[in-house]
Amino acid sequence: MYNSSCSCFILFVLLVQITIPTCVCSDDARYTSCDNEFACGSLTLIKYPFWGVNRSNYCGKQTYKLDCVNNIPVIEINSLNYRVNEFNYYSHTITVARMDYWGEICPSRLVNTTIDFAVFNYTSATRNLTLGYGCPLNPHPPEVTVLEYLCTINNTKTNVIYDPSMSCNRSVVVPAFRNVASDLDQNRTSLVDALRKGFALKWYVTNEESEQCKSCIISDGSCGVHPNNDSFVCYCYNGPSLGGVCDKRRGILLFPRLLPFMHAKRRFN
Ligand SMILES: *[C@@H]1O[C@H](CO)[C@@H](O)[C@H](O)[C@H]1NC(C)=O
Ligand SMILES: *[C@@H]1O[C@H](CO)[C@@H](O)[C@H](O)[C@H]1NC(C)=O
Ligand SMILES: *[C@@H]1O[C@H](CO)[C@@H](O)[C@H](O)[C@H]1NC(C)=O
């Protein structure tokens, strides 16, 4: 009697010491990295298909790389940097504003906004604003209200006209939210504020990838990609999954009461 309860106790100690450390300490590095959220400034909880900072390149699609610069989330699109103002997992959109037009309308390089349509798309809530630089002002009818600003660019003074009806030396197209653009038309907001509000961009994940990522998260995996071809992979505590979902941790089955402490709560909204 005494002997059998003693060997039970020894068995228990062995299980605690052997199974628990192996399942707590040695999670696959890819699982851990892709389980990190990108959090920068006011943006949090950003995961697949985005990567950057403490999410390795295989945690998102190559073209969806985020940076965090002075606590500002930044994305580069066609060589221009954009500040990411908002993030919406439901509509698959980010709201971005051009960094060169943040708080000013006189950047030293005048470049149009171009996006890569293989990576992002505009939404129907978008309207293009045109800014004319170096516009001839004299012959405009007095009933037309003109939003005119002044800039000094490269030591040269120039005017800037929102939505010019005349042809100007240079022009720059910047998208804006349709409702913000109409506020601007009615002089209910300033050009600088309209540009700060930015515009929405839809990112692409296929329905199949969305479903794969959901199943992966439900099985306690973290979503990522094959680094060489961007195709979806579910990373599990014990490495990339073959079937798209993760196996249960073996140690946990012996100690069901420890389950709540080992499964971190994870959200995918
Ligand atoms: C890195 O990951 C941790 C854990 O998920 C998170 O709390 C932190 O905010 C992340 N930092 C950045 C800059 O993404
Ligand atoms: C200002 O000068 C820089 C450098 O020479 C040039 O790249 C840029 O296009 C100029 N900007 C304008 C608005 O002419
Ligand atoms: C921007 O695009 C408009 C029309 O699409 C074009 O007329 C203008 O020259 C472009 N501006 C620059 C700086 O490339």
Ligand SMILES: *[C@@H]1O[C@H](CO)[C@@H](O)[C@H](O)[C@H]1NC(C)=O
């Ligand atoms: C981009 O959006 C437009 C409408 O806003 C739509 O017609 C077009 O099919 C979309 N392109 C892709 C690749 O989804």
Ligand SMILES: *[C@@H]1O[C@H](CO)[C@@H](O)[C@H](O)[C@H]1NC(C)=O
């Ligand atoms: C804005 O202009 C770009 C080209 O400069 C074009 O691709 C885009 O479709 C335009 N957006 C709208 C809403 O007209």
Ligand SMILES: *[C@@H]1O[C@H](CO)[C@@H](O)[C@H](O)[C@H]1NC(C)=O
């Ligand atoms: C347009 O550019 C030309 C040549 O750089 C300059 O002489 C002229 O003053 C500019 N026009 C306006 C309205 O600024």
Ligand SMILES: *[C@@H]1O[C@H](CO)[C@@H](O)[C@H](O)[C@H]1NC(C)=O
């Ligand atoms: C727009 O509003 C500002 C003040 O909010 C005013 O100073 C300016 O004259 C207005 N411009 C036009 C064209 O109505």
Ligand SMILES: *[C@@H]1O[C@H](CO)[C@@H](O)[C@H](O)[C@H]1NC(C)=O
């Ligand atoms: C992507 O690469 C992985 C590993 O190299 C391979 O197993 C997988 O079949 C590839 N997927 C596609 C769609 O090519």
